[in-house]
Amino acid sequence: MAKFITKRLLYSVLILFFVMFLIYVLMYNMPMSFVETKARELASRPGATKSYTEWLADLNAQYGMDKGVVQGYFVWLHSAVRGDWGDSWVWTIPVIEKFNDTVWYSFVLGLVSFIFEILIAIPLGITAAKKQYSFTDYFTTVVAMVSISLPTFFLATLLKYVFAVKLGWVDLTGMQGRDYQFLSTFGKFLDLAKHFVLPAVTLTVVGIGSLMRYTRTNMLEVLNSDYIRTARAKGVPEKKVIGKHAFRNTLIPLVTMLGGSLPGLFSGALITETLFGIRGIGYASYNSMTQADIPFIMFYLAFISVLTLLGNLISDLLYAAVDPRVRLS
């Protein structure tokens, strides 16, 4: 076990090295360049003392873009492994600070909708499988189809129209109410929570469909297997057949899928965040990306890569935990 984990971690470091290099190359060769934009802006200011080319050379040296791809990558890597991720070019504050400011909103949003997704989709999938071809089954199938097909922006707009515009229960956008400053700490928390309801609902509804269908398919397969018939032939009550014998087997594919959603909790939801005016990581990273903010994007993508690799490792470990046939070696 320890050997397996060590080996996987060592591999991960190697993979990370190349992944980050690829990302650096892509970022370096982006059609838009932060330095060029900045140089053009400075050169066109009234009373500018230097020309565009001069500014460009100046800024390139300042931002460390004059070294070429390979050397530039190693310079970035050198400071990154020491924990120095640099300052964000767009936000002009340290990368870590900007990340820390934004990621937790996205994380809470992601986590809440993830938990609700699991709590709703898995029991629903099991019920649908248990009563295959019944009204419940068709109903949940239709709901799942609707949920899969609804674009996020459409659902978000619909929710906003109904609950913010028509009913006026929540604010249209933003994370805080008008009188946020004057609330107590608990009041602030409640106010924040209230503003997160619609985005969380949007994300949950959009995510339920696929997880529900996945659970249903797997449960059906398990329910038709011989060992479920054996369990029934032993006289096991139906509740226990589903809850114990079948569910333990359905867990195997589910765990693999859920382990892989770890990076999703931190990567943010661009469309939802934008529509609801939540200053999350999805929104921040998108803005950084369009303005070629290399330090921020490099940090953000490095973080996501680490989480992806970690998520894979975790799902492998969980897989071995729920399926005795899998041996880690």
Add this chain to the structure above:
Amino acid sequence: MADNKEIKEEKKEDNKENKSSFMSGKESRRITKFNRKVTKKLEADRANAKKDPSLYMTHMKDDKNVVEFDNVCTYFFSDVGVVKAVDGISFNIPKCSTVGVVGESGCGKSVTSLSLMQLLQRPSGQTVGGEIRFNLGDGTAYNIVNTPTSKMQEIRGNKVSMIFQEPMTSLNPVFKIGMQVNEVLELHHPEMSKEEIKNRTLEMLEMVGIANKEGVYEMYPHELSGGMRQRVMIAIALACSPELIIADEPTTALDVTIQAQILDLLSALKDKINSSIMLITHDLGVVASMADYVVVMYAGRVIEKGTADDIFHHPAHPYTIGLMKSKPVVGKKVDSLYNIEGSVPNPVNMPDYCYFRDRCEMQCDRCKAKVDKVGGDYPPEIKISDTHFVSCYRFYDEGSVLGYPETVNVEELVK
């Protein structure tokens, strides 16, 4: 009444179109709608039986039997129509004896046993008629057909247990062997302590010939071979000393040496705990060596039943005779083995005469048309000796007629 006529007419059309294996969307929808109606009604009936024990309590015809199948009809309401998988079968399983059920694939052997356990794939599979009486030993009996699931759960694994044909997939892959054997004891003997249950499990594992019982107790199914798994299945089946063991082709997936071991084991254990075995197989050799009584099934019906001696030495039904002829015999040289020409009729659309007539080499006049007002339809069950029964018109004049298998009109179920 008019409605009924319409249905009948549609049914005729149905048959015509089945022959060309074409089905219109309208047809298909009608069948689906009908199936849903019937199965819903049957499920509701079963749910109602829970409240009223008189609906499923009954008495055995003969107290020496463990199980009596009495004109059992098990149908599948499929998308192409009603499949009469088992249609009016009757036979008994006497106490402490082995009854072999033989027949070709798809003749309804397994469905019969699943009906007895109520393990049919519901709601599409339903026992729609007849009685399966299970002896409770105190003078009363359950009619399994109407018994509610809660009562069935007390019987399954406890009084009737089942060994399936696929040992490789019949054990739950995520639970340890020990737990899987323990479970059946925990369910049916709640008075036993954990310690007692474990001891009993180990004892069972030893009884079925597993040498390393302590080791196997802690193992998962994937760590065992097919033969070992089948032994574990037998241990599970015998743990509660059931009155009846259903062995549904227990050796089909195993190689010949293991087959012999498993069969020896089964018959030795059967005597040890005084239970009966319903042995389902299409291996005549296995039946000959194990069974006291043999039931031969063909296309969902019992065509011949009797003692092993009756069936093997004096087969009466042309199908049984054909089966016996098709066995290879040691020491006898033949160019090619005998086979029965033709194939089983379509189960959705059974003929109204003897199901075997089109393949039969020994047809008599009564098989085709009425002679002295009798014949042309499906032959009745005829008693040709105290133990030997056959459904064939060739014996109509010499034996005594017992009765015809009764089929269930599915349209009448929903009225």
